[in-house]
Amino acid sequence: MIRARGLAKRYGLRPVLRGVSLQVGRGELVALLGPNGAGKSTLLRMLAGLTRPSLGQVRLTGLTLPEAAQEARARMGFVGHQTFLYEDLSAEQNLAFFASLYGLPDAGPRGAELLERFGLWGRHREPVRAFSRGMQQRLTLARALLHRPQVILLDEPYTGLDRTAAAVLDECLSEQLQQGAAILLATHDLEPAQKLAHRAHLLAGGELAASWTRRQLASASFPRQYDRALQEALDG
Amino acid sequence: MAELRASLAVIAAVLRKDLAIEWRSRQLLASMLVFVLLVILIFNFALDLDARARAELSAGVLWATFAFAGTLGLNRSGAIEKDGGAMNSWLLAPVDYGAVYLGKTLANMAFMLVVALFSLPVYGVLYNVSLFQPGLLLVLALGSWGYSALGTLLAAMASQARSRELLLPVLVFPLLLPVLVSAVRASSLFLQGQPMAYIWPSLNLLIVYAVCMPVLGYLFFDFIVED
Known part of the structure; x- marks a missing residue:
């Protein structure tokens, strides 16, 4: 449903994304984790067709952007x-x-x-x-x-929500997944990713630096794994 | 046919939305009206002339006033799309952006006409001229449409810049000269009661502008609003 291949973005001489590729299938929620300024919002805006990539290709529900943007936006x-x-x-x-x-x-x-x-x-x-x-x-x-929508792109959707509203959002996302939607959730908060995501990627320095499966996300040691991967990505 | 119907629905939705925003906030019309009334009053005292000279200057004063008031409206029109990233709502929708442009142009024209309807009687009383003449109202409609068509396009362009309030008049007025010159000349000739043969050249230029400008805006709006 969501397929990004080799997405890169530069603002002037500063690279924000360097060849990011990812996929989200039908009925799947993928979390995009990373610190502030990692490029999560830029990546989501590119997938939504709001920002043109410097390089790379985006396909949503089989439609290529920007050629079929109007049809893709409907979904x-x-x-x-x-x-x-x-x-x-x-x-x-x-x-x-x-x-x-x-x-x-x-x-x-x-x-x-x-x-x-x-x-x-x-x-x-x-x-x-x-x-x-x-x-x-x-x-x-x-x-x-x-x-x-069949494709849902969420950039820090829990911002400002109280516990009740956050629970309603969780419930809505679960329903959308059951109906076959593909969801990409960008967040710096590990909790919703652990609770809802089938897979997660760490975006740091404009690249996908690490990935985790649902099982790894559910393990008690995940926050430590995340911290270690983030530190390595920032050091490297 | 289905595409045309969808575009008309978008034009109507955008027009309804801009009118509803103005109905709730009343910011744009209030500021435009106060501005126009103040300028008319200032000119009234500044041009303390005899009746004949006043009649000759009327059209120029009127259009200069509307042109400056119009930029207030265009700035506000761009600002409501920029606040909270609201324009992203229609950038993300499966719509023809050109239809959004036409909807906003119609809304901007409606605001200009409302301001004109309120200010013409005041102007008429102060300058002792009858402005509710069919010919003059036609020039007003054509000029407002041309102004809005160009202004809406440039307001979208300027809204991407940080100093949009300063940039917009700098962009608008040079490109607006053909409309303003023709509108002033046609209005002046109508007020003097000249025969149509003298008025047609200016009126034709206004008509050409009123047709060409929206077409150009419709075609180029995509490139301006897309990142």
């Missing part, structure tokens, strides 16, 4: 560092706008379902500007899931 949901919301519009108006861009036939009920699920129904007519950071993040997640 993809993306949560980035920013909310991508219009702050002067209400939660309901924001979702209605996004639904109209995707041509959703059941925009009203689907929007209401997600607002209810993320605990925002009681304030669905208030402008987003009046929401706390956590509430904005919940609405951001609702926006990304609105059109039932």
Whole structure:
């Protein structure tokens, strides 16, 4: 479902990514771990088609970017560092706008379902500007899931979420996986990766420096393994 | 046919969205209106001339005022897309970005026309000229459309820069000269009651600009907004 081959990105003379290749299959959640500034966000933006790679190729659900970008975008949901919301519009108006861009036939009920699920129904007519950071993040997640995407790219989606909202997100991701979605989750926090991921990669210095299977992720020694791999990548 | 219908739906959605944002915040229209009224008042006292000279200057004063007020609107229009990365919402959607451009152009034109509708009566009273003439309103519609078509494109370009508020007027005004010159001339001739034979050349230039500019914007908007 997600296939990146040899992705590289330079900003001026500074390389951010150096030939990253990865795959995420149907019904699979892959965690992309790494410290701040490792290039996780750049990689996700490239997979979403928001940033053009200097080198390499991206395929989403069999469609090559940027040639088939418009078709690929219909099947993809993306949560980035920013909310991508219009702050002067209400939660309901924001979702209605996004639904109209995707041509959703059941925009009203689907929007209401997600607002209810993320605990925002009681304030669905208030402008987003009046929401706390956590509430904005919940609405951001609702926006990304609105059109039932087959490919989900999440960049630090737990930012600002309280325990209840984080549990709702976990539940939503599990459901999406059961329905066959491919999910790439970029985070510097090991806990969600250990809980949900089938595989994990460490991105450090613009390269994939280490990989772990589900079994390795579940082991008690994983945090130590991660620290060691990160240290080696930074030293090397 | 399905593609055209989808593009029309996107144009309508973007227009509705921009109007809803303005309805809730009332920032853009309020600042444009206050600006226009202040400029009209300042010109009224600065150009303390006889009635004939005032009538001759009316069109120029009017269009200079709208052009400067328009940049306030365009800056705000670009800013709402930039805040919180909101424009990424439609960059990530399976839409024709050209349709987004046309939706935003229509919204910017609507704001300019609302400002014009409120300011024309004030101008008419202060300068003692009747501005609600069909010919002048046509020039106003064509000029606003040309201005919005160019301005929306350049506002998208300027919004990528850090000093977008400074950059936008520098980009807009040189390219806007053909519209402004034609609009001022056509408005002035309409106000003087000149025959259509004198007015057509300026009106034609406005029509050509109003047709060509949106087409260019539609074609190039993709390249401007994509990273």
